[in-house]
Amino acid sequence: MTYRIEKDALGKVQVPKNKYWGAQTERSRRNFKIGKKSSMPIEIIYAFGLLKKAISYVNFKLGFLCKKKKDLISLVCDEIINGKLDDQFPLVIWQTGSGTHTNMNVNEVISNRVNVLIGKNMGDEKPFIHPNDDVNMSQSSNDTFSTAMHIASYKLLVEKTIPSIEELMNNLEKKKNSFQHIIKIGRTHLMDAVPITLGQEFSGYVSQIKNGLTSLKNSLNRLLDLPIGGTAVGTGLNAPHGYDLQVVEKLKSETGYPFKVAKNKFESLSSHDAIVENHSSLKQIAVSLIKISNDIRFLASGPRSGIGEIHIPKNETGSSIMPGKINPTQCESLIMVCTQIIGNDVAISIAGSSGNYELNVCKPLIIYNFLESALLLSDSCTSFSSLCIKGIKPNHQRIKEFLDKSLMLVTVLNTHIGYDKATKIVQSAYANNSSLKDESIRLGYLSSEEFDKIVDPSKMI
Incomplete structure (x- = not known):
């Protein structure tokens, strides 16, 4: 060279x-x-x-x-x-x-x-x-780098991250609607519970993402505040009068985004609470996505020794030694991404607290982790949406099998025969490997007709 x-x-x-x-x-x-x-x-x-x-x-x-x-x-x-x-x-x-x-x-x-x-x-x-x-x-690195942080963060969120999250939410919404009348057994504590529809289960996922998006959009406005013109410590030394307003106006015309001059440039240079707040919303969405990913991979577990209530797309082979194995790889990838985002949030929180007097001195770390999270979340939501969620299909046979065999359908009998008698039915059915109906009749608590009239899963949802 x-x-x-x-x-x-x-x-x-x-x-x-x-x-x-x-x-x-x-x-x-x-x-x-x-x-x-x-x-x-x-x-x-x-x-x-x-x-x-x-x-x-x-x-x-x-x-x-x-x-x-x-x-x-x-x-x-x-x-x-x-x-x-x-x-x-x-x-x-x-x-x-x-x-x-x-x-x-x-x-x-x-x-x-x-x-x-x-x-x-x-x-x-x-x-x-x-x-x-x-x-x-008319500049200092202190106000220009901080301003660049806000410009880059806002542009990435509105141009890529938010649209990708909305795409995922919309595909979950479509599944929720198509699954609305599929009755299945619910689960609490990982154990059988009372019935729910598959659509209702997916509606919870839609609501989680929607709430996270609302939080993210609500915090976006603070990224529009630009500290340009604060120069070294926020006082604006060496910057001419009115310079900050004109720079922001020019940026607005160049980008089409409604940037504003920060109301308090001392705050903008010495802290990055706006980015801390926005990343907290990204973390909230990441937390939700881990729950959703785990639910989907557990519901799809099997194909013969797991729950298997849904089928997920077969995107690639899953094992170098076990022929024909298919794994929930999109779920696993998303979980790793969201775990990274949660870790980034810890780093951003600590870095955000490192504003010593008039200057935060962890700016590069803050923006590196923020942009990584925003990009990872965008790419992963797009991948998870297109390669997993869109291809989910219900396993009707498996869903009906679990629903018919569930002992927790007995819950509806509480208001008819009481909690104690209902408990005895469950215990007898479990011990004898028999049905709730058989034990209700054997114990003399209900006739066949009475049981069929009361224990109807379609009336429990």
């Missing part, structure tokens, strides 16, 4: 000749060789592209940046947003807690890319676009 020389306040640094980043990025790349696979999420880089473009426009409009510089910065920002410079952002999340290194990575890439576009050399001591003076004008 060949190198060029770049300079910063600490001196000269060798930088790969074919890369647009500069000295500060290179120092971070060398000093934080930690978890090379834990790269800064590309969604943050794209959010920075949107933000730097909006800021260059406002700095030009306020008379602090010439039109040519504004146009060139905007041109490179569009390249960033469109993914043309993805390989120019090598830093990991395990860096400075403010995200300063990534902010400077973006600034340096924009600066050097502009210099190349106008025919200058990268690393020029007098660049046409300076990474700090021009690209970072």
Whole structure:
């Protein structure tokens, strides 16, 4: 590899000749060789592209940046947003807690890319676009990285995560409706209980997801509050009057999303409670999905030695040694994803509490885990919905077999013969391996006609 020389306040640094980043990025790349696979999420880089473009426009409009510089910065920002410079952002999340290194990575890439576009050399001591003076004008890493966190989080949730969850909920709703008249035995404590319909069972799943979505959508509004203009500590030092409002207006026009200026920038820089709250909703949905996944894989267990009340799609072979085995792999995958999301929530909660005075110093960790959860949940809901839920079919024979054999149908007799007599019927039926009806007649509590009239599962749901 060949190198060029770049300079910063600490001196000269060798930088790969074919890369647009500069000295500060290179120092971070060398000093934080930690978890090379834990790269800064590309969604943050794209959010920075949107933000730097909006800021260059406002700095030009306020008379602090010439039109040519504004146009060139905007041109490179569009390249960033469109993914043309993805390989120019090598830093990991395990860096400075403010995200300063990534902010400077973006600034340096924009600066050097502009210099190349106008025919200058990268690393020029007098660049046409300076990474700090021009690209970072009116900003601090503290307010730009925090703003990028909110932009990336909001965009991902509304463009991908929420639609995927809604798709899953809708497919569960369809199953609920088609299963509404299939009567089966209910289970509590993993033991036989009174009857329920398969549709009623699925209605619980629909309601869980709907409640989680409501929580997530209710907390979305807080992500719209952007701390841009707070600069280093929230006071807005070095940012011109009205700059924050104009940047947010430009972002609104660029994205179509109703972003707002944060009411209190001291809160926005020193804490990330909005993201903590939103991720709590993602965790709530993850908790619900683990319950749903377990129910479905238990209901589908078998095919001959389990419950087997439903059939799930046969997507792939399940064993390298047992021929013909099919496993509930979509359920297992979703459970692992949701377990990861719950773990991410713990990390985000602890990181969110690490706001020391005027700055939270775990920003990269917070956004890395948040975006991972949002992406994982989106992908998993889509996969689970299309490759499992849509293909579920009831096993009518098995459902009827369990319903007919259930001893808990006796519960309906409580109001006719009393709890104690009903208990004796159950105990006798279990001990003699006989039916409730046979024991009711044998014990003299009910006639055949009386039993058939009272013990009707269709009247118990």
